[in-house]
Structures are given as structure tokens and as C-alpha cells.
Amino acid sequence: MPAAEASVVTEAKWIPTACGMCYVGCGLRVLVEDGVVVSIEGNPENPQNRGRMCAKGKAGIMNLYNPNRVKVPLKRTNPKKGLEEDPGWQEISWDEALDTVVAELNRIRDDPKKFLIQGWDAVGDGMFWMKAFGSAFGTPHIMNAASPTCGKVVHPVEFFSGGGFHQQPDLHYTNYCLLVGTQFAISARGSYNHIALDMAEARARGMKLVVVDPIGGFAASKANEWIPILPGTDAAFALSLLHVLLNELGVYDEKFLKHKTNAPYLVGEDGRYLRDETTHQPLIFDLADGKIKAQDDPTLVNPTLRGDWVKDALRAQGKPSRTCFDALCEHVANYSPERTEAITTIPAETTRRIAKEFGEAASIGSTITLEGVELPFRPACVDWAKGTQGHAHGFHQCWPLKLLNLVVGSVNVPGGILSTAASGKHPHQWSPEGGTDGMLEDGGHILPLPHPKAFPGRTPTTPIRLDLGELFPLASHFHTLLPVTSEDRAPYGLTYGIEMLLHTPTNSLMGSFGDIKPVERFYQSMKFIAGFAVEINETNLFDDIVLPFPTYLERYDFNTGSAAHSIPPCGQEAFHWQVRHPVVELPPGMRHQQDVLVEIADRVGILGDLYRLLNHTYMLKDGYALQPGRRYPAAEIVDNTARQWFGEDHNLDWFREHGVISLPRDIEESYIGPYLKARLPIYLEHMLQKKEELQEVLGRMGLEWNLSDYNPLSDWMPCPSFNAVQKGDYDLIAVHFKFPYVYGGYGNENPWVNELCEQTDAYHILLNETVAHSKGIADGDTVWLQSPVRKCRAKVKLTQCIHPRVVGIGGHFGHTSPGMPIAKGKGVSFNALLPSDLDHIDKISTALDHCVEVKVFK
Amino acid sequence: MPEEATIAVRVKFMGDLPALTGQRNIVVQLPEGSTAGDLLYSLSKTYGDPFRCRVFSGPATLHHYMVVFLDGKNMKELGGFAAKLGNSDVEVVMLPMFEGG
Numbered sequence: 013m014p015a016a017e018a019s020v021v022t023e024a025k026w027i028p029t030a031c032g033m034c035y036v037g038c039g040l041r042v043l044v045e046d047g048v049v050v051s052i053e054g055n056p057e058n059p060q061n062r063g064r065m066c067a068k069g070k071a072g073i074m075n076l077y078n079p080n081r082v083k084v085p086l087k088r089t090n091p092k093k094g095l096e097e098d099p100g101w102q103e104i105s106w107d108e109a110l111d112t113v114v115a116e117l118n119r120i121r122d123d124p125k126k127f128l129i130q131g132w133d134a135v136g137d138g139m140f141w142m143k144a145f146g147s148a149f150g151t152p153h154i155m156n157a158a159s160p161t162c163g164k165v166v167h168p169v170e171f172f173s174g175g176g177f178h179q180q181p182d183l184h185y186t187n188y189c190l191l192v193g194t195q196f197a198i199s200a201r202g203s204y205n206h207i208a209l210d211m212a213e214a215r216a217r218g219m220k221l222v223v224v225d226p227i228g229g230f231a232a233s234k235a236n237e238w239i240p241i242l243p244g245t246d247a248a249f250a251l252s253l254l255h256v257l258l259n260e261l262g263v264y265d266e267k268f269l270k271h272k273t274n275a276p277y278l279v280g281e282d283g284r285y286l287r288d289e290t291t292h293q294p295l296i297f298d299l300a301d302g303k304i305k306a307q308d309d310p311t312l313v314n315p316t317l318r319g320d321w322v323k324d325a326l327r328a329q330g331k332p333s334r335t336c337f338d339a340l341c342e343h344v345a346n347y348s349p350e351r352t353e354a355i356t357t358i359p360a361e362t363t364r365r366i367a368k369e370f371g372e373a374a375s376i377g378s379t380i381t382l383e384g385v386e387l388p389f390r391p392a393c394v395d396w397a398k399g400t401q402g403h404a405h406g407f408h409q410c411w412p413l414k415l416l417n418l419v420v421g422s423v424n425v426p427g428g429i430l431s432t433a434a435s436g437k438h439p440h441q442w443s444p445e446g447g448t449d450g451m452l453e454d455g456g457h458i459l460p461l462p463h464p465k466a467f468p469g470r471t472p473t474t475p476i477r478l479d480l481g482e483l484f485p486l487a488s489h490f491h492t493l494l495p496v497t498s499e500d501r502a503p504y505g506l507t508y509g510i511e512m513l514l515h516t517p518t519n520s521l522m523g524s525f526g527d528i529k530p531v532e533r534f535y536q537s538m539k540f541i542a543g544f545a546v547e548i549n550e551t552n553l554f555d556d557i558v559l560p561f562p563t564y565l566e567r568y569d570f571n572t573g574s575a576a577h578s579i580p581p582c583g584q585e586a587f588h589w590q591v592r593h594p595v596v597e598l599p600p601g602m603r604h605q606q607d608v609l610v611e612i613a614d615r616v617g618i619l620g621d622l623y624r625l626l627n628h629t630y631m632l633k634d635g636y637a638l639q640p641g642r643r644y645p646a647a648e649i650v651d652n653t654a655r656q657w658f659g660e661d662h663n664l665d666w667f668r669e670h671g672v673i674s675l676p677r678d679i680e681e682s683y684i685g686p687y688l689k690a691r692l693p694i695y696l697e698h699m700l701q702k703k704e705e706l707q708e709v710l711g712r713m714g715l716e717w718n719l720s721d722y723n724p725l726s727d728w729m730p731c732p733s734f735n736a737v738q739k740g741d742y743d744l745i746a747v748h749f750k751f752p753y754v755y756g757g758y759g760n761e762n763p764w765v766n767e768l769c770e771q772t773d774a775y776h777i778l779l780n781e782t783v784a785h786s787k788g789i790a791d792g793d794t795v796w797l798q799s800p801v802r803k804c805r806a807k808v809k810l811t812q813c814i815h816p817r818v819v820g821i822g823g824h825f826g827h828t829s830p831g832m833p834i835a836k837g838k839g840v841s842f843n844a845l846l847p848s849d850l851d852h853i854d855k856i857s858t859a860l861d862h863c864v865e866v867k868v869f870k
Numbered sequence: 871m872p873e874e875a876t877i878a879v880r881v882k883f884m885g886d887l888p889a890l891t892g893q894r895n896i897v898v899q900l901p902e903g904s905t906a907g908d909l910l911y912s913l914s915k916t917y918g919d920p921f922r923c924r925v926f927s928g929p930a931t932l933h934h935y936m937v938v939f940l941d942g943k944n945m946k947e948l949g950g951f952a953a954k955l956g957n958s959d960v961e962v963v964m965l966p967m968f969e970g971g
Contacts, residue, residue, distance in 0.1 A: 134970070143966055147964075151888075152886035459968065463967065464967045474920070581971075
């Protein structure tokens with residue numbers, strides 16, 4: 013029997029497959045008895061999770077057997093759409109469902125930009141398939157991400173300053189780990205079940221963990237020190253740390269900065285690089301012979317980093333300028349710890365001490381020998397993620413934190429911050445590459461898909477996209493304001509609207525935007541919505557046609573989550589790949605998503621185009637490439653892809669039996685820093701060019717935008733919530749945090765996850781005990797929580813472990829859909845509290861401001 | 871004077887581009903011996919700056935999210951801009967960026 017057609021095992025057996033309860037994709041062993049899943053364990057053979065699981069994964073069995081699952085196509089009979097409207101679902105046949113979807117696609121076939129794809133399905137292949145489907149249809153409106161903030165800064169930054177998709181502290185060797193606005197390896201992040209153990213082992217061997225966060229949550233509970241910070245002030249803190257390191261302590265990695273960054277590039281009084289008149293390459297002052305040379309001049313020996321005498325010498329040569337490093341040092345001198353104490357609320361002596369500890373721990377100049385290779389050893393690093401990104405000036409909240417690693421040379425070397433999935437040799441070779449101005453330009457990625465990058469950026473132009481993507485030339489995705497700009501198109505010269513949406517089971521209505529009122533209107537405005545569904549969530553309430561979607565225990569996926577292709581464990585950890593296959597049969601009448609998309613594409617006349625893009629995505633060639641004119645079943649495509657990647661002997665059957673392929677990574681793949689033939693930025697000169705181009709386009713459009721974010725050096729700029737509290741209109745700032753047992757809405761309807769949430773008061777909002785008492789609020793009270801756009805009821809949990817000016821709201825709760833009876837009415841929807849307009853997004857990344865001024869009262 | 875021999879290149883736009891060009895499929899007549907680069911510059915002339923700035927990151931350099939297939943094969947594997955065209959089928963695709971979160 014061909015591998016692709018092998019039947020599902022029915023006798024009692026442990027079956028290896030991949031978890032799908034979050035975006036990570038851990039290796040599983042699933043015990044199936046008589047076609048029923050009775051237990052799920054971590055697969056010890058999988059080098060990513062090493063047999064370990066989290067609570068979400070263990071609870072996955074309850075998603076499979078959720079009595080409220082959608083198992084047949086549905087159509088709405090109530091044309092009125094809304095969060096409070098009963099769609100009047102009626103069960104229909106697949107033929108009727110797909111006839112309707114195909115007819116609606118054909119209606120807009122000649123104007124495909126009216127089609128919106130919401131394609132976030134990071135669990136499996138759905139993400140790549142939905143993107144390919146949208147591109148084949150010809151629409152620019154493809155939402156690649158679920159969140160309005162997560163990943164919006166870290167990926168573009170990491171690709172130009174590290175080389176990979178995300179960042180990870182090297183817990184194997186670091187001795188000092190500073191987490192800012194992230195609960196890395198304690199409550200969240202890619203390869204969680206791997207790095208959680210690494211974190212525990214690092215702490216046990218004496219690594220110092222310092223957590224800077226408004227909330228003293230899971231990460232702080234494991235830290236040596238928790239430093240409360242006012243939300244949206246991370247840049248001020250980071251700039252002070254840089255000032256102390258560079259200007260007070262003189263701690264920086266001179267050799268690294270000279271030869272591996274643009275620190276020695278000369279910048280003129282206009283902030284632009286001085287350039288060679290012929291080659292246009294940036295210039296460097298060579299201390300060895302006192303000459304100014306192009307950065308790629310082979311005679312360059314000893315680039316100058318800093319010094320007033322250099323400035324004098326350059327002025328004397330008619331080139332008044334300074335080095336990028338001098339520019340940075342002079343700039344951060346504006347951020348003394350005494351000044352930023354008033355912004356961050358972190359005492360100046362604490363900031364100074366942290367800078368000193370970090371600088372000393374970095375051990376600049378030291379080396380380590382691994383597998384016979386001597387490498388720089390920088391066992392100190394700063395990590396940041398969602399918490400610092402989600403601000404009106406999110407890019408610049410994050411970039412100075414990355415600079416801390418850069419100035420001490422702690423990037424992609426043992427002990428430092430490591431770039432995930434940046435380089436590899438299996439099943440083919442990939443690595444980051446240099447480009448414009450000698451800088452890192454093209455990040456490394458196993459898949460030939462365009463990585464998000466903020467350098468050198470695109471040329472802004474008059475938008476065609478309804479999300480105004482063309483006006484964010486350094487951002488990698490743009491959906492944040494789509495509901496707002498869709499109903500206010502005239503200022504941007506846009507005259508059409510989105511008419512049709514096809515979406516994954518991801519609950520985009522609640523999780524992908526802010527203020528829910530314009531979002532609800534946006535979903536109401538579309539003429540037709542078809543959505544895949546595991547359960548009827550709030551987004552599905554607006555569907556015209558609902559298409560049942562398998563759970564992860566019934567799916568075929570060649571891509572099983574981010575741990576394989578984007579965020580694997582870093583350092584000397586093995587490359588791995590697994591595939592997902594059904595451990596139980598699909599309920600009668602259900603179909604795989606791939607099969608559904610293939611049929612729709614065929615009937616719309618784009619099957620060949622879909623295959624072309626899938627062949628590109630999965631690198632299918634020659635005899636393995638999908639051929640037009642044939643509808644391939646999902647199993648055959650996964651089998652095909654496995655054989656293309658890993659050889660004929662590693663087909664789907666091989667993965668069914670063995671679960672995972674594991675191959676060692678060498679030093680060159682593990683620590684790419686010394687091997688990278690490109691410089692990393694400490695000065696973002698290209699920002700000036702983008703600012704100029706944007707000003708020209710916006711001027712032509714008659715728009716006045718504040719472009720103060722487009723600067724080569726970061727400044728702290730306040731979020732609207734900071735100003736609102738200063739003004740006295742509100743007294744608290746609400747922020748979001750994560751639980752280790754909740755990922756998005758995936759487990760909200762799971763009774764075991766719900767039990768965990770109830771037992772830990774996860775549905776409550778956190779309030780500082782002293783502040784609460786001053787307001788007459790007691791633990792467990794029900795209060796009003798009011799932001800500028802939303803007023804709702806919430807239960808309060810009092811704690812000393814939260815900044816006194818902050819309200820903490822965890823998880824992704826606040827469901828109202830009758831299709832989620834367990835989750836309905838529990839917790840608060842944080843996103844719904846967030847104002848959504850141009851003043852509340854980061855003009856560089858489009859991240860939505862995730863700190864919002866609120867009042868809490870009885 | 872003899873008439874210059876031409877080729878008919880069938881071009882299909884995918885991804886973001888149909889929204890810009892207003893068409894999914896066109897046929898472009900080019901002189902015999904034309905290359906992929908000639909075709910892309912011809913398209914730039916037809917669709918102007920909005921096309922140029924989305925497709926090209928610099929002279930003879932495509933943005934990293936652009937992929938062009940010539941008779942089903944990636945242009946990069948056929949010599950890039952110098953790849954010779956016949957009466958070819960060409961797909962010009964502007965892909966969405968790979969993202970997370």
C-alpha cells in the first residue's frame with residue numbers, strides 16, 4: 013500500500029506525532045486504543061521538547077473530544093451580523109458550502125484585491141497554504157499574523173541585526189540574563205519546553221536572572237531580581253544602561269564594534285554616511301595610516317571608533333563628521349540614570365548597578381573553545397519581546413535593548429543573544445548574507461519565503477492596500493489599522509472595500525486588532541465571509557459559511573510549528589523535523605483543509621498557480637513538484653514533501669513510525685557570529701532616507717504624519733497612556749501578560765485549561781494591593797475597568813507584585829460566543845480596551861500600543 | 871527593411887501585483903533574444919513608478935519578496951535578469967512576507 017494511503021492504526025499503540033496546542037509544535041506520543049486517544053505524552057526522541065510537555069499539550073485530548081466542535085459545514089440564515097446576533101446556523105452539504113464559496117470568489121475574480129485572507133495557522137501547513145491561496149488569487153490583503161503586536165519588531169530587527177527569525181539568550185553559557193518585557197523560558201516563547209529546562213539548569217548553575225517588567229509574574233518569580241518599570245519606558249531604561257556602559261564605565265567590545273558593525277562608519281552633520289565618491293560605499297578613518305577609506309577597502313586595517321581628535325582631523329580634511337559610535341555615545345549621554353528615573357521609576361542607582369553587572373558579566377575579550385573552535389565568549393545578554401514591542405514607539409522601545417548586546421559583542425557567540433534558525437545545513441544550506449553598505453541585509457531562513465526585515469526597506473508610495481502597507485516601508489506586516497482605514501478611506505485616496513474574507517480558525521476578530529467596535533463594523537461590512545472552524549468563536553459568528561476544521565490530532569502537516577523552521581532551540585542543539593499525521597480518523601464527513609483549498613482553487617481556476625507557489629514554498633522540484641490538473645490529497649503532498657526533503661527512505665510512513673528526524677548542528681551553524689560576512693548596525697542611517705521618502709509621499713497625499721520615529725538613534729518617546737496619566741485623566745496603565753498554560757484562544761474552551769485558569773485566578777485582573785486599598789477595593793471584588801474605548805466588569809486579584817501604577821490583564825479571554833460555553837463570560841478581552849488609530853501604533857512596525865490608560869472603580 | 875522578429879511572452883501577475891496592474895494576465899511582445907531583465911524593464915515602463923518601486927530594490931535588483939518564474943522555473947536558477955526568453959510563460963509574484971506572532 014502506498015505510504016500516503018496507509019490507514020489509521022486501530023489497535024492500542026503509542027503513535028508519534030506533533031502537538032498543535034500552540035505555535036511551537038512539540039513532539040508527542042499519543043496512546044490510541046480502539047481508535048480513541050486515551051493519553052498524550054512528550055516524545056523523548058524529539059530533541060526539541062525532549063519528552064517534556066506543558067499543561068496545554070496534556071489537555072489537548074479535550075480539544076479533540078470537545079462536544080461543541082463543528083463537524084459539518086454550516087450556513088447562516090440570519091443575514092444580520094453582530095456579536096450579539098444568532099447566525100441561525102443550518103447544516104449544509106460540502107457541495108453547497110463550496111458552491112457558495114466558489115461563486116463568491118468568482119464574483120470578485122476580476123478585482124481580487126477585495127479579497128482578504130486571514131491566514132494565521134502557525135500550528136501547521138495552513139499558514140503557508142492560505143498565503144499561497146491568497147497570492148494565487150491575486151490579493152495583497154493577506155494577514156500573516158494573528159496579533160497586532162507580537163513579532164512586529166523582533167523579527168524585522170533580528171533579521172538585520174542577528175540574521176535569524178527571533179532571538180534567544182544562550183542559556184547554555186550565559187551567566188547574566190536580563191529579561192525586559194518578556195517571560196522568556198519561564199512562561200512563553202518558541203521551543204518553550206526545551207528552553208524552560210535550559211533556564212532551570214542555567215539558574216541552578218548560578219546564572220543571574222534579572223527581570224524588568226511592570227508585573228512581577230512567572231518570570232519574576234524565578235528571578236534573582238525583579239525590577240518594576242512603568243510600561244512604555246523601556247527605551248529610557250535601555251538608553252541609560254548604554255550611557256553608563258559607554259560613557260561612564262567605558263565598557264564596550266572595541267574589536268567587535270570596529271570590524272563587525274558600522275560603528276566606525278563616518279556620518280556627516282546631516283546624519284548621513286560619508287561616502288566614497290566613486291563607489292558610494294560608506295567611509296571609515298583608518299588609524300593605521302590616517303587615511304579615509306571605503307568600508308570594503310582591502311587595505312583597511314584599524315578602523316577608528318571614537319575620539320575628538322578624529323573629528324578634528326576629519327574637519328581639517330574638509331569632511332566634518334564623526335563615527336557612528338561617537339554619535340551613539342554622544343546621543344545616549346542625554347539619558348543619565350537620574351533623568352530616566354523620573355520616566356521609568358527605576359532608581360538611578362539600580363540602573364547604574366545593572367549596567368555595571370551586565371558589563372562585567374560580558375567578560376569582553378574572553379574566549380571559549382567548543383569542539384576545537386575558539387570563539388568569543390560573552391556570557392551576558394539582554395532579551396526582550398512582546399512587552400517592549402507593543403507601544404506607540406515600539407521599534408525604539410526595543411532597538412536600544414538590542415544595542416546593549418551589540419556594544420558588548422554579545423551577539424551570536426557563546427553566552428550571548430542568539431539568532432534563531434539563522435543558519436543551517438539540513439536539508440540544504442542557508443545562512444544570512446550581507447548586502448547594502450556592507451551591512452547584514454538578508455537573513456537566513458530554511459524556507460525560501462521573504463523574511464521580514466527593516467533594512468534597507470521598501471520605497472514608500474501611494475497606497476493601493478487598504479491597510480496602508482505602502483506607508484510603512486520598514487514594517488513586515490500591516491493589518492493593525494485595517495478596520496479603521498477600511499471605513500475611513502478617503503484621506504488615502506482609496507475607493508474600494510474588502511468584500512470577502514476567508515479565514516482560519518484563529519479568532520482574528522478578538523485577537524488581531526484593538527478596540528472591538530470598529531472591528532465588529534469591519535466584519536459586518538464584508539459581503540461574504542467563509543471561515544474554517546473547530547468551534548464557533550466570535551469571528552465565526554460573522555461567517556456566512558463555516559467549514560469544519562480538523563484538530564491537530566487528525567491533521568496532515570509537513571510543517572508542524574515554529575520549533576522546526578523558525579524558533580528552534582539555539583546553540584549546540586540538533587536540527588530536527590517531524591511531520592503531523594492523524595492518530596485518529598477524521599469524524600465522518602470532515603475534510604482536510606488542504607483538500608478543501610485544492611478543490612476551491614481548482615474550481616476557481618487557480619490550482620496551477622496555487623501549486624506553483626506551494627512548490628516554491630516547500631521547495632518541491634522535478635518529480636516531487638505538484639503538477640497542475642490533478643487534485644493531490646493532503647497525505648500525498650506531505651509524503652511527497654518528506655521524500656523531497658529527506659530522501660526516499662524518509663517518507664510519511666517513516667515519520668509515522670519514527671516521529672522525528674534529528675541531525676547534529678556544527679559550531680558554524682550554532683554560533684554564526686564569527687562566520688558572518690557582514691556588519692551589524694549600531695546606527696540606522698537608512699531611517700533618514702525612509703523619512704525623506706515618506707515625507708514626499710505623504711506631502712503629495714496631503715497627509716501630515718509625525719515621523720519622529722524615523723531616526724538613526726533611538727529616543728524615548730512617551731506612549732499616549734503615559735501622557736494621559738501625567739495629565740490626570742486616568743491614574744493607571746493596563747498591560748497584558750502571558751500564562752504558560754494559555755496560548756491565544758486555543759485552549760480557552762478546553763475544560764482542563766479552564767480549570768487551571770480558575771484555580772489560579774487567571775480570569776482576574778491584577779492590581780497593586782496598596783493602590784487597591786486606597787480605592788476601597790478588596791481581593792476578589794468585582795469592579796469597573798474603563799479605558800478610553802471600553803468599559804467592562806472584572807474581578808480583581810490583589811498583589812504586591814505589580815507596579816503601583818499598573819493593571820495586569822492576562823490571557824486572551826472575554827469570550828461572548830455561545831459556541832464556547834466554557835469560556836463564555838470569563839475574564840477580560842485586553843485587546844478590546846485598546847484605542848486603535850494612527851496615534852496608537854508604532855509608525856515603523858505598525859505594532860499596536862499595548863499599554864492603555866484605565867480607571868478601576870467599584 | 872526586414873521586420874524585427876518578436877516573441878510573445880505571456881505574463882501572469884500574482885500576489886500584490888494584480889491590484890496594481892489591474893490585470894492578472896497580459897501578453898508582452900518583445901524582440902527576439904530578450905531577457906527576463908528586458909521583460910521586467912518593459913513592465914516598469916508600462917506600469918510606471920508604482921510598479922518599479924514595489925518590484926525593484928535597486929538597479930537590476932529585485933526586492934527580496936519578488937519571485938519570477940520562467941516556464942515554471944525560478945528565474946534565479948536560470949541566470950537571473952540575463953535569462954533568455956522565448957515565447958515563454960512568465961509568472962511575476964510579489965509574495966507576502968513571512969511573519970510571526
